[in-house]
Amino acid sequence: MSIIxxxxxxxxxxxxxxxxxxxxxxxxxxxxxxxxxxxxVIAIIGTIFFHDFEVPLINYLLIGSALLVGTIIGWLxxxxxxxxxxxxxxxxxNGFGGGSALLxxxxxxxxxxxxxxSMKLSSSIxxxxxxxxxxxxxxxxxxxxxxxxxxxxxxxIRLPKYNLINNVFFLGLIVFGTYIVMQGADSFVLIYLxxxxxxxxxxxxxxxxxxxxxxxxxxxxNSLTGIAxxxxxxxxxxxxxxxxxxxxxxxGLILTFVMCNAMNRSLSNxxxxxxxxxxxxxxxxAGKTGGTIKKTTASDSAILLNYANKVVIVPGYGLAVxxxxxxxxxxxxxxxxxxxxxxxxxxxxxxxxxxxxxxLLAESKVDYDKLIEMDDINPxxxxxxxxxxxxxxDVVNPAAHNDPSSPIYxxxxxxxxxxxxxxVNKRSMNAGYAGIENELFFNQKTSMLFGxxxxxxxxxxxxxxxx
Amino acid sequence: xxYLIEFISNNLQLLYILILAIFIGVELxxxxxxxxxxxxxxxxxxxxxxxxxxxLLVMLQANPEDYLALALGFVAVVLGIINVVGGFAVTDxxxxxxxxxx
Numbered sequence: 001m002s003i004i005x006x007x008x009x010x011x012x013x014x015x016x017x018x019x020x021x022x023x024x025x026x027x028x029x030x031x032x033x034x035x036x037x038x039x040x041v042i043a044i045i046g047t048i049f050f051h052d053f054e055v056p057l058i059n060y061l062l063i064g065s066a067l068l069v070g071t072i073i074g075w076l077x078x079x080x081x082x083x084x085x086x087x088x089x090x091x092x093x094n095g096f097g098g099g100s101a102l103l104x105x106x107x108x109x110x111x112x113x114x115x116x117x118s119m120k121l122s123s124s125i126x127x128x129x130x131x132x133x134x135x136x137x138x139x140x141x142x143x144x145x146x147x148x149x150x151x152x153x154x155x156x157i158r159l160p161k162y163n164l165i166n167n168v169f170f171l172g173l174i175v176f177g178t179y180i181v182m183q184g185a186d187s188f189v190l191i192y193l194x195x196x197x198x199x200x201x202x203x204x205x206x207x208x209x210x211x212x213x214x215x216x217x218x219x220x221x222n223s224l225t226g227i228a229x230x231x232x233x234x235x236x237x238x239x240x241x242x243x244x245x246x247x248x249x250x251x252g253l254i255l256t257f258v259m260c261n262a263m264n265r266s267l268s269n270x271x272x273x274x275x276x277x278x279x280x281x282x283x284x285x286a287g288k289t290g291g292t293i294k295k296t297t298a299s300d301s302a303i304l305l306n307y308a309n310k311v312v313i314v315p316g317y318g319l320a321v322x323x324x325x326x327x328x329x330x331x332x333x334x335x336x337x338x339x340x341x342x343x344x345x346x347x348x349x350x351x352x353x354x355x356x357x358x359x360l361l362a363e364s365k366v367d368y369d370k371l372i373e374m375d376d377i378n379p380x381x382x383x384x385x386x387x388x389x390x391x392x393x394d395v396v397n398p399a400a401h402n403d404p405s406s407p408i409y410x411x412x413x414x415x416x417x418x419x420x421x422x423x424v425n426k427r428s429m430n431a432g433y434a435g436i437e438n439e440l441f442f443n444q445k446t447s448m449l450f451g452x453x454x455x456x457x458x459x460x461x462x463x464x465x466x467x
Numbered sequence: 468x469x470y471l472i473e474f475i476s477n478n479l480q481l482l483y484i485l486i487l488a489i490f491i492g493v494e495l496x497x498x499x500x501x502x503x504x505x506x507x508x509x510x511x512x513x514x515x516x517x518x519x520x521x522x523l524l525v526m527l528q529a530n531p532e533d534y535l536a537l538a539l540g541f542v543a544v545v546l547g548i549i550n551v552v553g554g555f556a557v558t559d560x561x562x563x564x565x566x567x568x569x
Contacts, residue, residue: 019514020511023510024503025503030563033506033513033555033558036510037513037559043517044523044551056531059526059527062540070547070548070549071549074552075552078553078554086557087505089553090512093557096546096547096550096553100516100550101518103543103546104525106539107525107540124470127474225515229515232518236521236524242481243488245517246492248511248514250488250489254493255496355501355506355507363564373501
């Protein structure tokens with residue numbers, strides 16, 4: 001490798017570290033992303049122009065057209081996608097990265113098939129190649145399944161004893177891989193068998209996990225793609241791939257744990273204990289629900305909001321699904337004009353991904369300062385006249401505080417029951433993702449405003465306008 | 468066992484870098500506010516597209532007669548660059564929406 005290329009890789013690696021660091025602060029995040037992007041571009045250009053192989057023209061032409069095609073596709077998807085579809089898009093892109101790693105592994109493996117013994121690759125290199133193929137395949141199909149699930153085009157499928165099946169399957173993959181290394185890694189049949197088994201494992205791994213847990217899974221798969229990139233880096237002795245991949249690997253893993261903590265779940269609980277299954281159904285009957293709910297109308301709610309001094313809006317995924325992020329901003333502006341103090345309470349896992357709600361509200365131009373994080377807003381609820389809960393459920397369920405048998409017991413929640421009045425907008429009385437009843441709805445201070453978030457809020461806005 | 472020792476002694480420097488990089492990754496992400504988790508996940512996802520470098524190396528070294536390697540390499544480059552371009556572009560779009568604190 002030429003010294004120029006080595007220096008380019010070094011610079012790229014440094015930009016990755018800085019970029020990731022800056023992505024962690026709201027003020028510098030955008031710049032951080034650009035810095036890593038520049039690093040990536042110079043790494044790609046450097047690889048093409050400063051390598052020291054003899055490269056036929058046709059290869060250059062193919063590389064150029066592949067880069068062109070991929071850039072156009074990637075760009076078009078990125079600028080066209082709606083912000084509510086963000087989580088599944090990250091998953092889709094992640095799957096592509098995994099697919100790239102597995103293809104690299106396949107080509108490198110091919111160099112070992114049908115060559116003389118003296119030309120054979122060492123077993124440690126073969127192991128590296130197989131690891132790239134296995135991890136790449138799992139992230140490829142796993143991410144595509146996660147994408148389909150978030151898209152709504154696929155439901156949870158739980159085979160009987162899926163945990164046992166999956167674990168045995170995974171052990172089988174490892175044993176099979178070891179066998180290929182021992183055998184001398186000289187067969188295309190075996191490697192394609194391994195490939196299909198790993199692809200199948202990716203499907204089985206993600207398929208039983210519930211939609212609400214998908215962000216955690218995506219983060220985990222993202223981390224795995226990083227590891228796959230790092231492994232291919234080891235294969236080529238390429239530092240930028242190694243360091244870049246490992247950074248993503250460890251950062252993704254930490255992010256996965258942070259998300260699990262925000263939901264008060266352990267990672268193994270997310271992967272092995274599909275939510276809404278047996279344990280949760282037991283809790284429904286145990287919860288002290290029942291009693292009567294109080295229905296309200298848009299005009300009554302509008303009166304309540306109109307004469308309030310302080311209103312806190314709690315947005316949830318229902319708001320995102322109904323695409324009601326713009327109308328809620330309209331409601332907010334209207335109330336502010338009437339002299340009401342309005343802010344938004346953002347639970348760390350509101351929406352489909354942590355921080356997703358912030359992105360959605362930012363898209364409809366809600367002021368950043370109005371988005372208050374959980375720990376800062378909770379002490380304010382006793383002074384709040386009206387809390388408007390839109391499409392959120394589990395994050396405002398008091399069972400997290402006072403029902404030890406509840407599956408969400410111990411999860412930090414927004415203490416909206418401390419406010420003077422609570423208006424809950426929901427489509428129906430159906431339970432939230434955790435599949436449990438919410439006693440908040442039966443609280444004397446709570447009135448239920450049933451209906452799709454968008455139409456209910458639109459009605460609310462027009463009622464307020466007329467006052 | 469011998470095989471493991473052989474691997475470690477051959478790749479000692481790589482292992483040092485690997486372990487230090489793990490620590491950097493953990494330190495960088497540990498205290499990120501939850502507001503930024505989505506853009507961060509997306510940005511990290513774009514970074515994992517660094518696998519494109521490997522795909523380019525495959526294409527640069529491929530024998531022009533070896534159609535299988537060329538085809539697989541071609542797809543690997545396409546997938547890798549979609550991950551890179553799409554990942555960075557979408558992260559930028561997301562961050563564009565965060566207004567600065569006054």
